[in-house]
Amino acid sequence: MTEGNTAAARPMLRTEGLGRSFGHHRALDAVDLQVESGECLAVFGPNGAGKTTLIKVLATIMRPSSGRVMVAGLDLRDSADSIRRRIGVVTHQTFLYDRLTAYENLEFYSRLYDVPGHRERIRDLIDRVGMTARLHDRVDTLSRGMQQRVTLARSVLHDPDILLLDEPEAALDRQAVATLWELLRSEAGRRRTVLLVTHNLERGLELCDRLVILDGGRIVHRSSRVAASFEELREAYAKTTERSA
Amino acid sequence: MKFWRSVLAIAYKDLLSEMRTRETISSVVVFALLVIVIFNFAFGGNTEQMRLVAPGILWVTFAFAGVLSLTRAFIPEKEEGCLDGLMVAPIGRDAIYVGKMLSSLVFMLVVEAIALPVFTLLFNLDVFSPELVVVTLLATVGFVAVGTLFSALAVNTRAREMVLPILFLPVVVPVMIAAVSAFELALAGESWGAMSSWLQIIGAFDVVFLVVSYLVFGYVIEQ
Numbered sequence: 001m002t003e004g005n006t007a008a009a010r011p012m013l014r015t016e017g018l019g020r021s022f023g024h025h026r027a028l029d030a031v032d033l034q035v036e037s038g039e040c041l042a043v044f045g046p047n048g049a050g051k052t053t054l055i056k057v058l059a060t061i062m063r064p065s066s067g068r069v070m071v072a073g074l075d076l077r078d079s080a081d082s083i084r085r086r087i088g089v090v091t092h093q094t095f096l097y098d099r100l101t102a103y104e105n106l107e108f109y110s111r112l113y114d115v116p117g118h119r120e121r122i123r124d125l126i127d128r129v130g131m132t133a134r135l136h137d138r139v140d141t142l143s144r145g146m147q148q149r150v151t152l153a154r155s156v157l158h159d160p161d162i163l164l165l166d167e168p169e170a171a172l173d174r175q176a177v178a179t180l181w182e183l184l185r186s187e188a189g190r191r192r193t194v195l196l197v198t199h200n201l202e203r204g205l206e207l208c209d210r211l212v213i214l215d216g217g218r219i220v221h222r223s224s225r226v227a228a229s230f231e232e233l234r235e236a237y238a239k240t241t242e243r244s245a
Numbered sequence: 246m247k248f249w250r251s252v253l254a255i256a257y258k259d260l261l262s263e264m265r266t267r268e269t270i271s272s273v274v275v276f277a278l279l280v281i282v283i284f285n286f287a288f289g290g291n292t293e294q295m296r297l298v299a300p301g302i303l304w305v306t307f308a309f310a311g312v313l314s315l316t317r318a319f320i321p322e323k324e325e326g327c328l329d330g331l332m333v334a335p336i337g338r339d340a341i342y343v344g345k346m347l348s349s350l351v352f353m354l355v356v357e358a359i360a361l362p363v364f365t366l367l368f369n370l371d372v373f374s375p376e377l378v379v380v381t382l383l384a385t386v387g388f389v390a391v392g393t394l395f396s397a398l399a400v401n402t403r404a405r406e407m408v409l410p411i412l413f414l415p416v417v418v419p420v421m422i423a424a425v426s427a428f429e430l431a432l433a434g435e436s437w438g439a440m441s442s443w444l445q446i447i448g449a450f451d452v453v454f455l456v457v458s459y460l461v462f463g464y465v466i467e468q
Contacts, residue, residue: 059333063467085335095330097258097321099265104258111254112334114247138265154330 010073012037012162012193013058018067020053020217027053029217030067035210037161038191042204044237045214051197052091054214055166058195059089072161085113088160090168094151098140102131102150105139106157113158125153128183130176144171152180159187166197181207201233215240248343251336255344260351262321269317270355277310277360285367295368300428303364303372304421307388310356312410315392318349319400328466338463346393346458353385376431376440383444384424387451391416394458397465420450 013035020028027050035041045051056062058069060080069076071083089095096105103122110118126135129149139147148171155163163184169177185192185207198204204211205225213221213236221236263269284302288295322328322345331341361381365372392413399409427443437444 056329059329061329061332061467081335081337084333087333089329089333091326091329093326093329095327095333096325097262097327098324099262099321100258104261108254108258109330109334112251112331112336114250114335 014070016068021065040194040208042208049214050217086161088155091166162193251340252344256347259348280306300425315396318396342462380427383447387420390454
């Protein structure tokens with residue numbers, strides 16, 4: 001199935017021939033992706049497939065070696081600051097300062113993002129992630145799951161259009177996962193565009209509209225949720241992991 | 246305006262974080278005081294000899310205390326990927342540099358403000374004349390401008406405690422020599438005019454390294 005066949009005039013996120021090399025190793029090789037506004041794309045792949053590199057390039061943490069990234073019609077090369085304003089990122093790391101409280105961390109990021117009425121926004125988000133009681137506790141006194149909740153609040157603090165998520169459910173309990181997907185996916189009746197990197201095939205299939213499998217830096221499988229069953233996806237993924245092993 | 250708001254937010258965050266534990270400031274201050282005390286014992290009570298070696302001792306103390314604190318400057322940013330958090334925020338890489346530099350500058354000035362009275366007391370020399378204060382301020386700016394850049398570079402290496410001084414100290418040699426020389430002249434009671442060439446060197450060093458560091462910092466932190 002061709003990606004983006006439900007396309008609106010301008011995709012929210014598009015990569016063309018995206019490549020990233022580390023010396024002779026090509027972590028990403030001619031990756032073409034298109035994610036429409038409000039759509040969720042799941043990216044699967046074995047370890048070393050290039051998933052985290054993809055997130056880092058899209059998040060502007062890493063420069064691409066080749067190709068092009070367009071976000072909401074803006075080219076990453078000339079409009080990085082405007083693009084960053086529209087992106088929220090969750091990776092394996094929390095981006096939280098251990099010695100500051102949850103509130104101080106969120107206040108710091110809200111200053112960087114120029115969040116209007118940040119005090120109310122922080123209180124609202126922290127309430128939604130169920131961390132009100134620990135708002136003024138230092139981050140290094142929180143459990144990993146609690147830190148992850150604060151991280152999720154941090155990622156949507158500036159109400160981004162696009163979320164780049166790398167295993168966002170790590171360390172969260174089942175109840176928190178449901179609440180947090182609600183928070184991440186939509187706000188004020190608007191669905192966010194999501195690029196989700198996960199190893200959890202079932203979860204990816206459940207949450208996302210389309211799916212791709214990345215292996216050796218290349219996209220080796222594409223399908224839509226409608227077209228793919230869990231069994232088919234598992235088979236495609238198993239073939240990929242066998243090949244890369 | 247947005248630039249300075251981001252700069253101040255980063256600097257305030259760093260200082261608040263340090264105030265919570267005082268880990269770095271306490272170790273750097275203790276180190277600086279120990280160096281001053283040890284040199285004081287080494288050179289005894291000979292006032293003339295002390296006046297000759299005092300500028301060198303003071304700047305060696307500041308240099309090593311500075312290396313110690315700058316080594317730690319980017320470590321909190323590496324823990325839990327906070328540097329990535331800054332990089333995905335809609336602020337320029339230059340704002341990150343200036344913010345980190347500003348916090349390191351305040352930190353160094355606090356260390357100097359604690360060390361200088363002790364130095365005055367033990368070496369029986371007045372280092373609070375306007376000339377010496379200006380030299381200290383200017384040299385510290387240059388020192389921190391270079392140090393912040395190299396600290397960002399070194400934090401990605403495994404042996405960062407070794408890498409930073411190896412990269413950093415050779416580059417700051419001109420500002421150290423100029424600061425020591427200007428200090429010597431000021432302690433000898435010379436006028437501003439006599440020190441002007443050294444002050445110009447320090448000023449030029451500050452401008453060049455502030456501009457260069459500001460421009461290349463983005464390349465240093467981006468992967």
